[in-house]
Amino acid sequence: xxxxxxxxSTLCVGCRQCEEACxxxxxxxxxxxxxxxxxxSSHKLTAIRTHGERFSRKMCMHCQDPACASVCPVGALHRTxxxxxxxxxxxxxxxxxxxxxxxxxVPTYEWDARLPKVRKCDMCADRTRSGGVTRCSExxxxxxxxxxxxxxxxxxxxKRIRExxxxxxxxxxxxxxxxxxxxxxxxxxPFEQLGFSKNVPxxxxxxxxxxxxxxVPDVVVMGSVLMGGVYWISHRREEVAKEEGRP
Amino acid sequence: xxxxxxxxxxxxxxxxxAGGAWAAFLRFYYGxxxxxxxxxxxxxxxxxxxDVLCGVGLAAGGFTLAAIVHIFNIKTYKPIVRPAxxxxxxxxxxxxxxxxxxxxxxxRIWHPLxxxxxxxxxxxxxxxxxxxxxxxxxxxxxxxxxxFKLSKAQRILKFFMLPIxxxxxxxxxxxxxxxxxxxxxxxxxxxxxxxxxxLPVLFYxxxxxxxxxxxxxxxxxxxxxxxxxxxYPLIKRLTRVLAVSIAVYMTMRFxxxxxxxxxxxxxxxxxxxxxxxxxxxxxxxxxLMFFRERTRENPTAVYIxxxxxLLGFVTHRLNVSVTGLEASSGVSYVPKWTExxxxxxxxxxxxxxxxxxxxxxxxxxxxxxxxxxxxxxxSGEACQPVLSRGD
Numbered sequence: 001x002x003x004x005x006x007x008x009s010t011l012c013v014g015c016r017q018c019e020e021a022c023x024x025x026x027x028x029x030x031x032x033x034x035x036x037x038x039x040x041s042s043h044k045l046t047a048i049r050t051h052g053e054r055f056s057r058k059m060c061m062h063c064q065d066p067a068c069a070s071v072c073p074v075g076a077l078h079r080t081x082x083x084x085x086x087x088x089x090x091x092x093x094x095x096x097x098x099x100x101x102x103x104x105x106v107p108t109y110e111w112d113a114r115l116p117k118v119r120k121c122d123m124c125a126d127r128t129r130s131g132g133v134t135r136c137s138e139x140x141x142x143x144x145x146x147x148x149x150x151x152x153x154x155x156x157x158x159k160r161i162r163e164x165x166x167x168x169x170x171x172x173x174x175x176x177x178x179x180x181x182x183x184x185x186x187x188x189x190p191f192e193q194l195g196f197s198k199n200v201p202x203x204x205x206x207x208x209x210x211x212x213x214x215x216v217p218d219v220v221v222m223g224s225v226l227m228g229g230v231y232w233i234s235h236r237r238e239e240v241a242k243e244e245g246r247p
Numbered sequence: 248x249x250x251x252x253x254x255x256x257x258x259x260x261x262x263x264x265a266g267g268a269w270a271a272f273l274r275f276y277y278g279x280x281x282x283x284x285x286x287x288x289x290x291x292x293x294x295x296x297x298d299v300l301c302g303v304g305l306a307a308g309g310f311t312l313a314a315i316v317h318i319f320n321i322k323t324y325k326p327i328v329r330p331a332x333x334x335x336x337x338x339x340x341x342x343x344x345x346x347x348x349x350x351x352x353x354x355r356i357w358h359p360l361x362x363x364x365x366x367x368x369x370x371x372x373x374x375x376x377x378x379x380x381x382x383x384x385x386x387x388x389x390x391x392x393x394x395f396k397l398s399k400a401q402r403i404l405k406f407f408m409l410p411i412x413x414x415x416x417x418x419x420x421x422x423x424x425x426x427x428x429x430x431x432x433x434x435x436x437x438x439x440x441x442x443x444x445x446l447p448v449l450f451y452x453x454x455x456x457x458x459x460x461x462x463x464x465x466x467x468x469x470x471x472x473x474x475x476x477x478x479y480p481l482i483k484r485l486t487r488v489l490a491v492s493i494a495v496y497m498t499m500r501f502x503x504x505x506x507x508x509x510x511x512x513x514x515x516x517x518x519x520x521x522x523x524x525x526x527x528x529x530x531x532x533x534x535l536m537f538f539r540e541r542t543r544e545n546p547t548a549v550y551i552x553x554x555x556x557l558l559g560f561v562t563h564r565l566n567v568s569v570t571g572l573e574a575s576s577g578v579s580y581v582p583k584w585t586e587x588x589x590x591x592x593x594x595x596x597x598x599x600x601x602x603x604x605x606x607x608x609x610x611x612x613x614x615x616x617x618x619x620x621x622x623x624x625x626s627g628e629a630c631q632p633v634l635s636r637g638d
Contacts, residue, residue, distance in 0.1 A: 073369035094351020099290035111280030234320035
């Protein structure tokens with residue numbers, strides 16, 4: 001059963017309890033100054049952003065086919081069977097391709113550390129694995145962040161849109177984005193007004209690089225045949241010359 | 248005047264290396280944040296864009312010339328294979344040095360050896376670069392064997408040379424193109440003037456042209472440095488090949504832009520269209536120059552054209568890896584002085600080691616005279632029979 005988080009911007013009151021709970025889980029410092037930062041960073045893995053009277057939440061979207069995991073040369077990132085995309089810092093060599101590849105600009109880096117690592121939300125993989133809920137869901141007093149099965153949460157989101165059509169922009173962010181994400185968003189207005197990029201492709205990204213990579217074995221085989229063949233042809237003249245005793 | 252010149256370049260070199268050493272200290276002691284202008288929004292900068300992406304491209308002459316001479320058996324070019332392989336070998340070593348600066352944890356650079364992810368372009372590039380650097384080492388070894396008169400080792404290595412060269416061409420084809428594939432995963436981030444499903448092919452073709460251009464570039468410089476005769480008839484012919492390679496690349500590039508409708512974005516104001524213009528001019532002008540007989544007759548004009556093309560190539564790669572990504576990132580990236588200092592020191596180190604190797608190893612000059620009796624090194628007349636042979 002794939003786990004997911006549904007964030008409903010219309011319910012969010014901007015209290016930032018989710019931020020604090022998240023920082024506690026990661027043993028990161030949390031204070032007023034950090035609370036005022038409206039971007040995620042290596043010391044703040046989820047952030048509430050203010051858009052006038054509305055709020056939105058930035059966190060890892062936990063793609064179903066994550067670009068970060070596909071590009072990592074050492075397999076330090078992978079999607080677990082339950083949905084969360086997790087990071088193993090012992091493997092990471094710090095090439096930062098995951099950061100370059102992520103459609104949502106999620107993975108962050110410990111730029112100030114001498115031996116840095118990537119930081120990102122892992123959807124509390126240790127808790128969600130056994131059917132538990134994330135720290136942020138647990139901490140939210142308004143019920144704006146729910147943890148549950150992805151299909152159930154999609155059904156719930158659709159129900160909310162259907163029942164209160166006036167309050168919701170009729171789309172769920174995360175159903176189609178990069179082929180589907182485990183984090184789903186609801187909002188009262190189009191998502192670009194809530195700080196989400198409009199340009200995020202609808203198809204899963206790893207297929208794009210795989211299209212090129214899939215040709216590797218063919219290039220090796222074709223290349224060997226072609227080069228060997230050219231060599232054979234191009235050196236033929238000399239062989240003949242040698243046979244005939246010409247220089 | 249003579250004294251000034253004899254001090255000037257060593258002084259520049261010493262200053263560059265000192266700057267690089269200081270920057271290296273800052274990088275490894277205080278970390279990437281203190282030594283670069285990289286951010287979470289802009290995780291790749293000059294070290295990846297120039298040192299790695301351009302470095303690998305500029306070292307493409309090794310496989311191009313090895314293929315031309317050893318596989319296509321066009322012996323005319325034999326005198327410039329060794330300098331090309333030396334450039335390539337040094338180039339790849341320097342790319343690895345640059346990577347050590349850029350990787351957050353450089354001491355884990357060997358991780359892809361045992362931690363596999365075959366879906367990753369970077370994994371494939373890592374393996375190819377590693378294997379190809381080994382191939383280049385093996386292709387470079389004969390120079391050492393020859394220097395120390397290890398003829399038995401020389402013969403053994405020669406026996407395996409064909410598969411080594413073929414392997415080198417295949418590995419180069421794979422990773423030269425894969426450097427372009429790295430960016431296929433960012434269709435929403437990279438500006439449409441540079442994002443294309445054809446990126447791997449464009450990177451491959453432009454690398455071949457650049458390999459040829461670098462060969463001419465380094466021939467010209469070593470001729471000056473060592474007071475040697477330039478292999479000019481050879482260079483003249485190579486310039487023709489270069490002109491055609493650039494033409495193939497440019498045609499492919501513009502057909503791709505046309506078919507994707509990306510040329511329409513030239514109407515939108517912004518820095519991108521000027522960078523695109525710069526890149527195009529720096530490639531188109533030398534191409535047109537090289538198609539003219541008069542330019543090819545003039546070593547200085549050829550040199551100027553080659554430098555222009557190399558700058559055009561660098562502009563393209565930086566556009567793909569740095570400037571073309573800026574608009575979507577929401578931040579503006581300008582390299583910090585430390586990033587420039589490291590890059591300059593690496594380039595200067597490359598020049599220095601090349602010079603040293605060229606001085607002490609049999610890089611230039613007639614190797615195996617029994618195999619290449621018509622070395623067209625000295626004058627145009629000497630190579631006439633070869634030219635008329637039509638290969």
